[in-house]
Amino acid sequence: MPGIDxxxxxxxxxxxxxGASVVDWxxxxxxxxxxQEPGHGHExxxxxxxxxxxxxxxxxxxxxxxxxxxxxxxxxxxxxxxYHLIRFLDTSFDSDVVLYLWLDRSMxxxxxxxxxxxxxxxxxxxx
Amino acid sequence: MTGAEAARPALAVxxxxxxxxxxxxxxxxxxxxxxGAYAFTAALARLAEARASGALYGSAGAVYLRDGAIVHAExxxxxxxxxxLMACGLLSPDQWREAVTTASAERGVGGHLVDTGxxxxxxxxxxxxxxxxxxxxxxxxxxxxxxxxxPGATSRLGxxxxxxxxxxxxxxxxxxxxxxERAWPWDDTDAGPVVPRSEGEVRGGRARAPTPGQLAVLAAxxxxxxxxxxxxxxxxxxxxxxxxxxRLAATGRISMPVRAQAPAVPAPARPVxxxxPxxPxxPxxPVxxxxPxxxxxxxxxxxxxxPPSSDPSxxxxxxxxxxxxxxx
Numbered sequence: 049m050p051g052i053d054x055x056x057x058x059x060x061x062x063x064x065x066x067g068a069s070v071v072d073w074x075x076x077x078x079x080x081x082x083x084q085e086p087g088h089g090h091e092x093x094x095x096x097x098x099x100x101x102x103x104x105x106x107x108x109x110x111x112x113x114x115x116x117x118x119x120x121x122x123x124x125x126x127x128x129x130x131y132h133l134i135r136f137l138d139t140s141f142d143s144d145v146v147l148y149l150w151l152d153r154s155m156x157x158x159x160x161x162x163x164x165x166x167x168x169x170x171x172x173x174x175x
Numbered sequence: 176m177t178g179a180e181a182a183r184p185a186l187a188v189x190x191x192x193x194x195x196x197x198x199x200x201x202x203x204x205x206x207x208x209x210x211g212a213y214a215f216t217a218a219l220a221r222l223a224e225a226r227a228s229g230a231l232y233g234s235a236g237a238v239y240l241r242d243g244a245i246v247h248a249e250x251x252x253x254x255x256x257x258x259x260l261m262a263c264g265l266l267s268p269d270q271w272r273e274a275v276t277t278a279s280a281e282r283g284v285g286g287h288l289v290d291t292g293x294x295x296x297x298x299x300x301x302x303x304x305x306x307x308x309x310x311x312x313x314x315x316x317x318x319x320x321x322x323x324x325x326p327g328a329t330s331r332l333g334x335x336x337x338x339x340x341x342x343x344x345x346x347x348x349x350x351x352x353x354x355x356e357r358a359w360p361w362d363d364t365d366a367g368p369v370v371p372r373s374e375g376e377v378r379g380g381r382a383r384a385p386t387p388g389q390l391a392v393l394a395a396x397x398x399x400x401x402x403x404x405x406x407x408x409x410x411x412x413x414x415x416x417x418x419x420x421x422r423l424a425a426t427g428r429i430s431m432p433v434r435a436q437a438p439a440v441p442a443p444a445r446p447v448x449x450x451x452p453x454x455p456x457x458p459x460x461p462v463x464x465x466x467p468x469x470x471x472x473x474x475x476x477x478x479x480x481x482p483p484s485s486d487p488s489x490x491x492x493x494x495x496x497x498x499x500x501x502x503x
Contacts (some may be wrong), residue, residue, distance in 0.1 A: 049295060050296065051297055051300050052300045052304075060334075070301075074418070074419075075351060075414060077305075077308055078349060079410060086396045105387070106384050106386055107383070111384070116387070122217060137301075139301060140301065141259045141263045141293075141298065142262065142263060142391075142412075151340050171297070173297055174294045175292050
């Protein structure tokens with residue numbers, strides 16, 4: 049049963065991953081990070097991840113007809129040289145936590161990365 | 176012991192927070208030179224620098240250190256690990272009580288819960304870290320003062336998540352104060368009852384939709400619960416609830432409290448020793464915090480000159496300004 053650090057180590061093993069972090073998107077708090085720091089560092093990335101998560105969850109469009117405490121599964125951003133994956137965690141207790149993955153597009157496979165991240169997100173909350 | 180007691184014996188036993196005695200008491204060295212704003216934060220920084228181990232008690236909570244890093248924090252304002260795990264139904268009060276009473280010193284309550292298969296290690300670490308930063312936000316409020324440092328004291332929960340550098344916790348508390356200020360620069364909604372407004376009163380059809388968390392806050396707002404009481408009721412972060420309430424205020428989804436004309440000096444300047452709340456009937460433990468949140472009065476930023484008004488057009492203009500600032 050993995051803890052936060054083990055999950056982040058596993059995320060680093062996903063092909064093409066440059067960096068990974070765990071972020072509380074209700075506050076923007078960085079809960080853990082590994083690998084390279086994107087842009088202006090892990091904490092700045094946590095703040096940006098928070099803004100992206102909020103924008104999607106608070107939109108009337110992307111969560112239309114969705115219900116439940118976590119109305120979104122992933123946010124995927126593709127850029128010419130990179131992929132950014134944000135995975136919402138479904139914890140038993142009340143929280144707003146996401147896993148964030150930054151990948152090198154020339155090395156990564158988007159589908160593989162998404163499935164890998166999903167598996168880590170599930171095991172993080174698995175008894 | 177009841178579920179509610181099980182949830183917060185440490186605070187009840189140690190009687191936190193308390194009024195500190197006049198300056199110059201036995202613990203004067205803890206406070207020496209650090210009275211005034213950010214006194215607790217300054218005392219914490221000194222202990223961290225000295226790589227101290229033990230518990231620093233203050234007027235709004237306590238922080239536990241190991242070799243100068245923070246391993247645990249608790250505050251009467253912030254729902255703790257037990258409350259959060261019980262509120263969602265993951266643990267019954269009996270299971271939490273059993274974990275607290277039978278856990279060995281080495282494994283601690285966290286280790287016991289993981290070993291018995293009740294809570295996933297990842298979830299436990301996340302919940303503990305979130306509760307730590309939540310409690311630290313209140314404990315490190317600008318006007319909270321250090322009471323005493325007890326060397327060697329450890330949390331009754333035992334080791335759970337990785338220790339966090341004290342500097343990082345202080346920086347996060349500061350970031351959170353700025354975040355509240357940005358969301359809605361008035362603290363009127365922090366301490367008073369949250370009163371939702373009917374959908375028809377909410378203006379601006381293109382306003383952002385409430386998040387699931389904000390909807391839960393609105394659903395729990397019965398017109399008498401304060402944000403901190405809502406946080407305890409839902410077993411969610413008290414800071415996130417404060418922030419959600421301010422955002423709801425900015426979008427006009429809750430009523431602004433009418434300013435009390437009464438005492439110029441805020442009545443309970445500081446929360447006093449909370450009595451242990453009566454036993455809740457059943458899980459999810461509806462633990463009601465005994466103290467209202469001490470409103471953060473001394474923000475780093477400039478205080479707004481104009482208080483929220485009961486005049487709807489003025490209130491609309493204020494919301495408009497807050498929304499514009501939020502998009503700058």
